[in-house]
Amino acid sequence: MSPGFERSIAAADASARSVALAVLRSGPVSRADLARRLGLSTASLTRLTRPMISSGLLVEQEPETGKRTGRPSKPLDIDAGQAHFLGIKITWDVIYTVVCDLKGTVISRASAAVPDTSPEVVIDQALAIVTDHRLAWPGIAGVGIGIGGTVEGHSLVRRVSALGWNRELDLAHRLAAAIELPVSVDNDVRALTQAELWFGEGRGCSSLVMITIGVGVGCALVIDDQLYEGRRGLAAKIDHWSLDPDGPQCPRGHRGCADQLLTSGRISERATQRLDRPVSFEECLRLAGVGDPAAGDIVQRAAAGLGLLVSRVADLIAPERILLTGDGIELAMLAEDRMRAAVAANRSLAADADDVRLLRSDFYVWARGAAAVAIRRHMLTELSVT
Ligand SMILES: [Zn+2]
CATH class of the missing domain: 1.10.10.10 (Winged helix-like DNA-binding domain superfamily/Winged helix DNA-binding domain)
Structure with missing residues (x-):
């Protein structure tokens, strides 16, 4: 030719x-x-x-x-059944796996404990998971991996603090070479956002903000219909934005930064200090819900900080929709009025009311995000159309 x-x-x-x-x-x-x-x-x-x-x-x-x-x-x-995709969310203690159809609908789910977070052990475990699933689902057309770290170009993992990975690892190429299937890797918050953009609450939007709260604070941006990765995969790192001048100080010296104000570990620490006994994040929310003044104060300040965080990100890209989720989302649900009031109070005067939506999620939803990254690759580059 x-x-x-x-x-x-x-x-x-x-x-x-x-x-x-x-x-x-x-x-x-x-x-x-x-x-x-x-x-x-x-x-x-x-x-x-x-x-x-x-x-x-x-x-x-x-x-x-x-x-x-x-x-x-x-x-x-x-036809959603034309192909199946594996989505794998790697956390420090458990690997969550889903099988999705072409429309991102989860049709099977599984989890496995992580015995050791060293890269070689996790890679071997991921390979075993793929092999097992291909026996049950021979039509798997691609694999997506979601990981809570810095990822560039859907392959190169630069750093994953939660797993103690500090050296660069070309994870997608390593896995693809072993299993002879297309493999795509992405930061887990971007992966989650990919799923919502195509199949979920972001459907029909060409600009979108996702903010996650829980063990960490994450953010992903969709600008002109594309997930924005930034140089070296580092876009949207908002976890040390200062939100409360009277808030607690983080080890890096920021007063009331997102990490201090919003993560479940820091909230538990603060509640433990204020109530002078061990208080988990969940108990702090429960106490706030039944009127405990100290727990209520922690939750309300966090909600106000979250609202300010949302307004700042929204002012940067003026998204059509803002999605809030993560394992700590119950905090925003408990103090939703305060959070929304803080968004409105801090937004640009020119902005209309924001379309802010709160979503509950579990780890399989994050695994579905990883599958969505594989579906994206399939649709853009692998799909046979003739
Ligand atoms: Zn900080």
């Missing part, structure tokens, strides 16, 4: 993939709607969708009944 011919095939593949992706993200969708979104003529759309309908990737749904005039149009949707 001549290079020119190969280029024209690649361009046709790219057009067809963009159609498949639009159907995945907005389906079931009418052809007219789809053509409009993609700026295509209906003739081009028909030409591009025909092979994907023949192969079963796209399915035509029954037309809406009740319309008596004209030829009924059959909405297009993607």
